[in-house]
Amino acid sequence: MTTTSTPPTLVAEGIGKSFAGVHALTDVTLEIRPGEVLALMGENGAGKSTLLKILSGDQPPDTGTLRMHGEPVTFSSPADAMAAGVRVIYQEPEIVPHVSVAENVYIGRLPATARRFNRRALRERVRADLERTGFTGAIDPDTLGSRLSAAQRQLIEILRALTSDTAVLAFDEPTSSLSDAETESLFRLIRELRESGVAIVYVSHRMKEIFELADRIAVLRDGRLIGVRPAAETDEEELVRMMVGRDLSSMFQRRHTGAADQPVASTESRRPVLELRGVTSDDVSDVDLVVHAGEVVGLAGLVGAGRSELARAVVGDVPLRGGQVVVNGRPLRLRTPGDAVAAGIGFAPEERKADALLMHRTVRDNLSLAVLDRLSRLRFVRTRAERELVDRYVEQLRVRTPSPEQQIRKLSGGNQQKVVLARWLARRPDVLILDEPTRGVDVGAKAEIYAIIDELAASGVALLVISSELPEVLGLSDRIVVMQNGRIAGELDRDEATEERILALAIADHAAEGASR
Amino acid sequence: MTGTRAPLPAQTSTAAADATTPSARRPSPLHRVLEAVGVTNVSLLIALALVILVIGSQNADFFRGSNLIVIGTAVAISGLLAVVQTVVIIAGGLDISVGSVAGLASVASAMIFTATGSTAVLGLAGAVLIGLLCGLVNGAIIVYGRVNPVIATLATLAAFKGIAQLISNGRAQGYTGSDPIFIFLARGSILGIPTLIWVLLLVAGLLHVMLKYTDIGRKIYALGGNDAAARLAGININRYILAIFALAGMVAGIAGVLITARTGSGQPISGSEGLELEAITAAALGGTALKGGKGSIISTLLAVLLLGVLINGMTLLGVNPFWQNVAKGTLLVVAVVIQQLRSGERRVGIPQ
Structure with a gap:
């Protein structure tokens, strides 16, 4: 804000965006200046991705x-933005699978004469590009x-950017892979680009990288x-505080019934129901985890930390490469999710x-899906019992819902989620794994889902809840x-x-x- | 975009109104009948009535009892394949090898019959067993070879036909025309209704009960509607897919036996070629969603009847038989186009 010497390359002024009534961005104003790395930080769902989009x-x-x-600009497609010199490099860039690296780099602007493009010239050009950028050997143009x-x-996406006129280059967590x-x-390259006057936006969760690269940090x-803080004038602590410092009392619902209120000696004295061994x-890799009867264990982490993937492994949806899943002291043989369901694990x-x-299908069809065998006699579904x-x-x-015969797609997200929960409650599982149980759910239904989780724990179910919303995990x-x-x-105690x-x-x-901090 | 979106809020608001004041708007009797019978079935019945009126007004022979029996027996074999195809499609698959399986089973039934000294029961059982095995082969290729059902059964369509030609040298086999059991199947009747039609009604009835009233049927709908959800709900979907294709093979085996009974000998190709087209057309015309998860045996039966009446009518009116193929193909496309338009899919790219 103090340096007015260099006029900014790109200015976002009062940017707002909402999806289905949820505000993803509200009044964001940000200057992106030439020859500078601006880091963008924030929790999952803070709006970084939306801003990049x-x-x-x-x-x-x-x-x-x-x-x-x-000059005011309107980008109605990524092509517009690229033509203006703005490029975003995503974690998983779009690549044409059946053509070479060289063609991928110059896609849309292949050197052509009379519609025949010169393969050799192209290959040489990409080779030179790789040399110039210091990535020779990292990738073969063919x-x-x-x-x-x-x-x-x-790297292809970076080469695309370097070989066209780029004024603003944004990276979305580039180092995660x-x-x-x-x-x-990559860092050497980013620094070179900065020297040459490109304005760089760098999205990352990794403090070390941020402080290594960034000139200014926006949260x-x-x-x-x-x-927005100059990197030299801030530290990790301040940034974390800025990232999480919301009004904690606003969102989550304290547990009011069940185990938490009762004076329980310690979790160790309770019976372990779900045990993951390596x-x-x-x-x-090598996950050890225990969930006891009547306990809610929150599984936190950034998007991509492997939480959903862990759940998928525990329910037998993806094969285990090692280790054991134990329910009620009995090691499971997991070939399909059916094995996990039979062992008493439910998974939303x-x-x-x-x-x-x-x-x-109807609410009824969706709700009874996991208990059809129990509702049947001689394979005939007992309609009255159902x-x-x-x-x-x-x-x-x-x-x-107006009736159990209502089509489920006509229900709101919160009510759909309740039906999914009901599907598992009806099975009376010993273990329930909920992956983002309140995603896309309105506030009222959220509170009701918290209450359901609470009651389940009180009735002795072992719950593993994956959530990206920290207040929810804490609550x-x-x-x-x-x-x-x-x-x-x-691992952290409540x-x-x-x-x-x-x-x-x-x-x-x-x-x-992290643990020692 | 706005065109497709606009009706949505209106729908939800009426749904909400229904929820809060259930007694405010009582559906008219006509509406309730429509609801109970289903839009698809009502459309099929109307189409059937129109076709019958048109054909009947051109040729009065159409209404003769003997002609109605002709229609019934003509649709029995393709009807069997259509109802079992409906089950396969509801589960999210497609089996285009059913005609070839029927041909192979037809040859096999006659050859076993001859080889075992005219033991009809063994011929029947052998044919059904061979159909079952063919179906298991299809299922195994799909589940364990990870081959798309259309490609898998396209391959076996050719292969099973080839096997039928190999073992028969491409010629009709055996003579079953004097065996009482085969005669009963082909020309017998119970309560004045031909045996062929009874077989179709029996198989269709069993499949209907399975789909509608058993947990197996409910799981088949779930599997076709969302296989990930079905799997995560604990359904062993691989086993279901295998079993469904085995079932299709078995019913195709029964159809093969009926072909043998009707013609008096085992037919490698002539009785069964093109039956897969009729079966899929009838299922699609009956509103079975080709994406899976939706469909009913009764609607398929109505569509089978409609197709049978159409073909019979064209024959009665002296339409060139080559046109009948054009008509069948056109009907399949029309049926699917209607389905897709009703589903409101965006018209972009190759459909799923």
């Missing part, structure tokens, strides 16, 4: 304007797009810009529509386990857990450092 022309803002070199690693795909050496090359929270899959997945609901069961749970969970959990990079980064400590564990470069 608006900068890249992927989505139009509802309110506010973008100015390029002082490799097919489909064979590239995430890091190499990102890079090795240390690749990260070094978003709940869609608002909390502040659980390893393609995405998670994150993607409700894609993975849980039969959108074209109707009674459905009526009971619709009433108990206060599912707002619900007896114990909080934090994951990072597919591993357990640390009394010692704060948003700051969870976040510190989730973003610390090494789990040990």
Whole structure:
């Protein structure tokens, strides 16, 4: 704010954006200056991705304007933004799988004469580009797009940017898929770009990188810009405070019934129901975790930390590469989710529509799905028993539906989620795993879902709740386990857990450092 | 965009109104009948009535009892394949090899019959068993080979047909025309209704009961509607897919037996070629969602009847039989287009 010497390349003024009534961004004003790295930080859902999408022309803002070199601009597509010199490099860039690296880099602007493009000239050009940027050897120009690693795909996107006129270059957590050496090359490149006057936006959770690269750091929270600090004048503590410092009392519902209120000696004295012993899959490594009867364990971490992947492994949806899942002292043989269900594990997945609901069937069909065998005699579904069961749970969970015969797609997100919960309650599971149980759910239904979780715990069910909303994790959990990079980064008891400590564990470069902080 | 979105709020608001004041708007009797019978079935019945009126007004022979029996027996074999195809499609699959399986089973039934010294029961059982095995092969290719059902059964469509030609040298096999059991199947009747029609009604009835009233049926709908949800709810979807294709093979085996009975000998190709088209057309015309998860045996039966009447009518009116193929193909496209338009899918790219 103090340096007025360099006019900003791109200014976002009063940007607002909402999705289905939820404010993703509210009145965000930000200057992006040439020859500077601006870091963008914030929790999951703080609005970083939305802001990047608006900068890249992927989505139009509802309110506010973008100015390029002082002139107002409207990007109605990523192509518009690129033409103006604004590019965003996402974690998983779009690559054409069946053509070479070289063609992928110059896609849309292939050197052509009479519609025949010169393959050799193209290859040489990309080779020179790689040399210039210090990535020789990282990638072969002739490799097919489909064979590239995430890091190499990102490199293609970077090369695309470097070989066209780029004034603003934004990176979305670029290092999450890079090795240390690749990260070094990337940082060197970013610094060179900065020297040459490119304005750089750098989104990351990793404090170390931020302080290594950034000139200024902007923090978003709940869609608002909390502040912009020169990197030299701030520290990790202040940034974490800015990221989480919301009004804690606003959201979560304290537990008022059940185990938490009773004077329980310690979790150790209770019976372990779900035990994970060194659980390893393609995405998670060596996870040890215990959930006791009547306990709610919150599983926190950043998006991509491996929480959903852990759940999928525990319910037998993806194969275990090692370790054991034990329920009530009995090790499970998990070949399909059916084995987990038979062992008493229920699982409400994150993607409700894609993975849980039969959108074209009724509330009744959706609710009774996991208990059809129990409702049947000689394979015939006992319709009266089914109707009674459905009526009971619709009433108990206060599912707002005109009738159990209503198509589920006509219900609100919160009521759909209640039906998914009811599906598992009807099975009376010993273990219930809920992945983002309140995503896309309105505030009223949220409170009701918290109450349901609470009652379940009181009735002795062992619950593992994955949530990206820290207040929710804090409000619900007896114990909080934090994951990072597919591993357990640390564990916090209800009394010692704060948003700051969870976040510190989730973003610390090494789990040990975070725990000692 | 706005065109498709605009009706949504209106729908939700009426739903909400229903919820709060259930007694405020009582549906008219006509509306309730429509609701109970289903829009698809009502449309099919209207279409059937129109077709019958048109054909009947052109040729009075149409209404003769003997002609009605002709229609019934003509649709029995394709009807069997259509009802079991409906089950496969509801589960999210498609089986285009059913015609070839029927051909193979037809040859096999006659050959076993001849080889076992005219033991009809063994011929029947062998044919059904071979159908079951063919279906298991389909299922195994799909589930364990991870091959799309259309491609898998396209491959076996050719392969099973080839096997039928190999074992028969491409010629009709055996003579079953004098065996009482085969005669009963082909020309017998119970209560004045031909045996062929009874077989269709029996199989259709069993499948209907399975789909509507058992947990197996409910799980088949779930599997076709959302296989991820079905799997996570604990349903062993691989086993279901295998069983459903085995069932399709088995019913195709029964159809093969009926082909043998009707023609008096095992037919590798001539009785069964093109039956898959009729089966899929009838299922689609009956409103079975080709994406899976939706459909009913009764609607398919009505569609089978409609198709049978149409083909019979064209024959009665002296339409060139080659046109009948054009008509069948057109009907399949029309049925699917109607389905897609009703589902409100965006017209972009290759449909799912």
